[in-house]
Amino acid sequence: MKCPIDNTPLSQIVVQRKFLREIKLDICNACQGVWVDKDELSPLMQHFSVDSDKT
Numbered sequence: 670m671k672c673p674i675d676n677t678p679l680s681q682i683v684v685q686r687k688f689l690r691e692i693k694l695d696i697c698n699a700c701q702g703v704w705v706d707k708d709e710l711s712p713l714m715q716h717f718s719v720d721s722d723k724t
Contacts, residue, residue, distance in 0.1 A: 672697035679704070684713070 670679045677699040684692045692713050695704040705713065 670695060672700060672702055673704075674700050674702055689713075 671677065672679055675697065677697050679695040679697055682694045682696055684694060690712060692705065692709045696702070
């Protein structure tokens with residue numbers, strides 16, 4: 670897969686956390702862009718979201 674911005678081949682990093690399914694991040698080493706598949710973004714955001722009532 671290539672970067673949609675600069676056409677550089679993407680690297681892949683696998684994120685594995687307890688209570689979170691495996692998520693594969695596609696990263697461009699040239700422009701530092703990060704992409705996820707549409708079904709991977711929501712679980713990632715839920716895992717790292719902050720509850721405003723607890724801050």
